[in-house]
Amino acid sequence: MSAVERNNVVEHGPSGGRPIVMAHGFGCDQSMWRHVWPAFAGDHRVILFDHVGAGGSDASAFDRRRYATLGGYADDVLEICRELALEDVVLVGHSVSAMIGGLAAAAEPERFGRLVMIGPSPRYIDDADYTGGFSRQDIEGLLDSMDSNYLAWSGELAPVIMGNADRPELGRELTESFCRADPEIARHFARVTFLSDNRADLARITTPSLILQCSDDVIAPEAVGSYVHSRLAGSRLVQLAATGHCPNLSAPAETVAAIKAFLAT
Amino acid sequence: MTAAGGVDDTTEDFFEDAPIGYVSTTPEGTIIRVNRTFEAWTGRSRGDLVGARRFQELLSPGGRIFYETHCGPLLRIQGWLREIALDVVRADGSILTTLVNSTLRPAAAGRPEVVNTSVFDATERRRYERDLLAARRREEEIARRLQRSMLSGDLPAGAGLDIAVAYHPGVRGLEVGGDWYDAFWLTDGETAGIVVGDVVGRGLHAAAAMGQLRSAVRALASTGLGPGPLLERLDAYARRHGVGRMATVVYAELDLESLHLRLACAGHPPPLIATPGEAARFVWDGRSPPLAAHRPGAAGRQEATVRLTRGSTVLLYTDGLVERRSSPLAEGMDRLRAEFELARGEDATTLTGRLSRGLHSAEHDDDVCLLAVHLAV
Numbered sequence: 001m002s003a004v005e006r007n008n009v010v011e012h013g014p015s016g017g018r019p020i021v022m023a024h025g026f027g028c029d030q031s032m033w034r035h036v037w038p039a040f041a042g043d044h045r046v047i048l049f050d051h052v053g054a055g056g057s058d059a060s061a062f063d064r065r066r067y068a069t070l071g072g073y074a075d076d077v078l079e080i081c082r083e084l085a086l087e088d089v090v091l092v093g094h095s096v097s098a099m100i101g102g103l104a105a106a107a108e109p110e111r112f113g114r115l116v117m118i119g120p121s122p123r124y125i126d127d128a129d130y131t132g133g134f135s136r137q138d139i140e141g142l143l144d145s146m147d148s149n150y151l152a153w154s155g156e157l158a159p160v161i162m163g164n165a166d167r168p169e170l171g172r173e174l175t176e177s178f179c180r181a182d183p184e185i186a187r188h189f190a191r192v193t194f195l196s197d198n199r200a201d202l203a204r205i206t207t208p209s210l211i212l213q214c215s216d217d218v219i220a221p222e223a224v225g226s227y228v229h230s231r232l233a234g235s236r237l238v239q240l241a242a243t244g245h246c247p248n249l250s251a252p253a254e255t256v257a258a259i260k261a262f263l264a265t
Numbered sequence: 266m267t268a269a270g271g272v273d274d275t276t277e278d279f280f281e282d283a284p285i286g287y288v289s290t291t292p293e294g295t296i297i298r299v300n301r302t303f304e305a306w307t308g309r310s311r312g313d314l315v316g317a318r319r320f321q322e323l324l325s326p327g328g329r330i331f332y333e334t335h336c337g338p339l340l341r342i343q344g345w346l347r348e349i350a351l352d353v354v355r356a357d358g359s360i361l362t363t364l365v366n367s368t369l370r371p372a373a374a375g376r377p378e379v380v381n382t383s384v385f386d387a388t389e390r391r392r393y394e395r396d397l398l399a400a401r402r403r404e405e406e407i408a409r410r411l412q413r414s415m416l417s418g419d420l421p422a423g424a425g426l427d428i429a430v431a432y433h434p435g436v437r438g439l440e441v442g443g444d445w446y447d448a449f450w451l452t453d454g455e456t457a458g459i460v461v462g463d464v465v466g467r468g469l470h471a472a473a474a475m476g477q478l479r480s481a482v483r484a485l486a487s488t489g490l491g492p493g494p495l496l497e498r499l500d501a502y503a504r505r506h507g508v509g510r511m512a513t514v515v516y517a518e519l520d521l522e523s524l525h526l527r528l529a530c531a532g533h534p535p536p537l538i539a540t541p542g543e544a545a546r547f548v549w550d551g552r553s554p555p556l557a558a559h560r561p562g563a564a565g566r567q568e569a570t571v572r573l574t575r576g577s578t579v580l581l582y583t584d585g586l587v588e589r590r591s592s593p594l595a596e597g598m599d600r601l602r603a604e605f606e607l608a609r610g611e612d613a614t615t616l617t618g619r620l621s622r623g624l625h626s627a628e629h630d631d632d633v634c635l636l637a638v639h640l641a642v
Binding site (some may be wrong): 032134164219246 | 292293294321322325326327328329330331333334335337338339342349350351352391395397398455595
């Protein structure tokens, strides 16, 4: 199975344009980029994909050992780039995929021209003199939340998360489904994401990088964005007016403008 | 008109004191309006909420991550949420277990976007769901332990006999399967019995059925029945005790002096055999239907004898090794034979390792069980 099939790669824009790969974070799929990618499709070769276990990816490709660390997900990004023979790539990663992108760029620096990290965090759990924002107990709480919502015990994907149910009371039929996830893989991804510690990897990233920091982001607070900025040599930190953790959905225009300004430098 | 006025009062009262909590927020979550029920349930006053807090700040830390990573995006993308389980933290720190529905009302005519959320008290329902989940996980754990304990034990060795097994649970699915293997001496150092079987179904039931059939095979084998008659008795056992219907089994006895392999196969994939100087081949003789599918009074269980030589290799396996969703069974069997040809000279442990790595791809979700016998030269 090719990486392109495995990760449900979708392309937009001219094939000769500069490649821009957009990696979604934990909890959703490539539809996270729906308001962002069109702004780049005029002159870039836009590459969207789903992590294994999310969206339209091939969940049967999931392997606990391969995806035991974020490095496994970074390998997928690299495999996609190799298969499509992408060079001078702009890699845009949201949430946990900001670090996944960082790991990919550290592994094959010659392939990546620019790295954009939206809401990055190299470690979510507080440590001695580091504030990630969460305790280990909080992460257990997240897993409980997922159990309650994915209803993994029923053997079904929760329709609330799949969102593909016919909802006549809303006066419309949704044939698309968003942010689908395989419950067991999502649980695993949650553990790998929120228990990871990639602080030491920041020093290995040499690709010119942009950090987009939201206001009032409970997942990746401003102190964490500043930490990443201080450890990532030559990085640029831009504070967005957008609040929350998903400016790619809540403030796409501001997000696009910040990325374009960075690419123009 | 007074009636209409009365309705208005009632509507207002109904909103404020409805048996569910109402919260309206901006798309970012900042609270714009709440009803009295929500105030009472959370122990927080309107003044403490409206304009002062975002809805997600009222959630437990884990729930907040879930909301930010799942609910927020989904609300933005599809415009609604249904039956999301969230824990709201009350003013006194205690937890209100809720189910939440939300709709994103689009901006229109100078009116900004608003998220309207209804909050249901789901304390009892969630307790019940958690109990169900815990029970389910317990059952899986018991089945796994049961299976492990039944598949443990020493394999016969010595007298030029080299046996290895590999067992790989399906990559997906939580429940154990009903694949099993066994190998034992019928007469120490002279004759060995080997068996691989596959019980229909998964979970505790399959694990228990597998254990019964495995014990029955051992007990029957010790009476010196031989493969064909053994399967007939096993058939009768399965029928009488209602266990393992449609299970498939291949049972063989290897005489280390004559090097004759007597085997009988009840609906199971054919053994693969390589004798020195000949191409590897599947053994299609000695076949009959799966257990308890055999019509009583029909011809007895078939049996076949294969002559081996020193250096020969025999492989028993379950269908998980050759079945793929995306390709015909014949292709899977061809692949197995090709892989087997490449590794046939190896010792049994190396062989099972290579075969299970090469063929047990991530593409299927079934269990795989392999048993290889190599006769040292």
